Amino acid sequence: MDALAALSHGFLVALTFENLALAFLGCFLGTIIGALPGLGPSNGVAILIPLAFTLGLPATPALILLTSVYYGAMYGGRISSILLNIPGDEPAVMTTLDGYPMAQQGRAGEALALSGYASFVGSFFATWGLVFLAPQLVRVALLFGPAEYFALFTLAFATLGGISSRNQAKAALAAALGLGIAMIGVDGQTGVPRFSFGQVHLYDGINFLVAIVGLFALSEVFVFLENRGTEHDTADKRPPIGRLTPPLSTMKASVGTVTRGTVVGFISGVLPGAGASLGSFMSYALEKRLKDTDKTFGKGDPRGVVAPESGNNAAAGGALVPMLALGVPGSGTTAVLLAMLLALNITPSPLLLQSNPDVVWGLIAALFIGNFMLLALNIPMVGLFVRVLLVPTKYLMPAVAMISFVGIYGISGSTFDMIVMVGFGLLGWVLRKLDVPLVPVIMGVLLGNQMEANLRRAMTISNGDWSTLVGTWLSIGLWTLAIAGFILPILFARYFKPAPPAETYGADPD
């Protein structure tokens, strides 16, 4: 039981006063960020990374703070999904299907409490899964050479597009755009500048934090500017809450639902490139097929809230497995978490568990602690967080924009970076209008240089022989999965993708 010993060491790291305080602060802030309409886990964490970075926190505390914000935002996201029908991110879309009808029937409090409990169970067991699976995956990952890594990156891009986007060509374009942006700057291996057009500012490349904050946070401000005063303007709608405790009978009746949601969610989370959207969609779909005998799903069935929430949170935990062990994020939010690790100078890799055990196990312990804190915060105090929804976006969005600028100014103090961020904000707005997913862009910016480095390393080893890319069974398998993951959704689009929900507009793209 190596994992348990390591985990107890992790608790020693996490259970200091400073780290506990940061975890609490993160959970609290995260829940508020998640509950605010228009902000979700990915743009919430995106705004905070530059801040945590410039505050000069050491790696472990910074990681604890930001993952608590991430988990908190996942919890908080359900508040705006259920009460306002505005999902904070894509996985939360499934929660609106039954959560909002429940709220309209005056059972909002029950839906909130049930989803809080389902989120807790989902992420609690997923964190246990992470404890036992991550070390195993590391053993597998040691079989990975540069050629296999290159194939794995391709797999992540292919499946990400396949599952989360409605148009494969647009997902591929988004990935190419991100990778293309990553190429800007001085080439790491030969030292020649690329795509910098003689601009000294571009020699260092485009900072990925600038891209993330612009694409995720600033584009949101533009979306709200565009929609002011139209039917998409969701400023002032709020149903009554009702009782805040779920009837015990409902909780008992949903044990099976939670269990299935957790298992399905965790498995979808572990698949590289799949992530939380697939987790919540699959568990809702499964539950609907198994249990929807009276056609109550979609009309306010509590199980329709419990299934996607447990699936979504279990997938969030599961998605950390490939992210930590292989450095391949599975969703928008894990991509943002990867950005956070890179900003802290930690490169996720199979060796991370050996080289930085404090970081990994401290993080896992922090996840457990954060989970209990969130349960304690959310069940009794949900009434407080609900009030957050009253903050009108006309005051919230200017603050979001200004905090984005503060964060980017803090990193570099460079006017050029801030202007580039505004450019990314506009780009994000246009891409969202055209239904081009933003997550592959971010992943391309994040992973581009590593992907190229692995390709060139493989080529150097083989002396320029391209057949080395399919030289082992492992890489052949990865390429097969990548091709299947890209093509199958085109053939079986109906079964793989959630139907476009009625009101995802303004939702944070995950």
Next chain:
Amino acid sequence: MSDRIFGGLGMLLAAFYIWQATLIQESFVSDPIGPKTFPIIIGAVLGISSLVILLRPDGDPVWPAAPRFLEISMAAAVMIAYAMMLPSIGFVIPTAVVSAYLAWRLGASIPASVIAGIAISIGIYVIFHLILGLSLARGILGF
């Protein structure tokens, strides 16, 4: 139609990208595939996916009317002006002005947005600079 224009622009961008990639200076010590190959592959993927979008477009999104385009461009222009002014004028005054502008454009009344702008600016200054010690732009006035 939007998708056809978008696909066309994507193909132009891909062509420009590949052309720029071929212009990258090679240094005399290089690995077998050099600094050009991967960018050219990316350009090819960009071009092919743009072509597919051009040939098989989705339905048109709902574009805002012209005044809203102006609205968004104005907001972006104000933000760029903000970024350029920060180093010389400092943090507090430009931030108050820009957040008041954004609140006004998002539908707040003029007095309310002035108050919101001042509150946001001073709030950020107090929390991030005075309490958390983050360095903010410091202009000629020192704040």
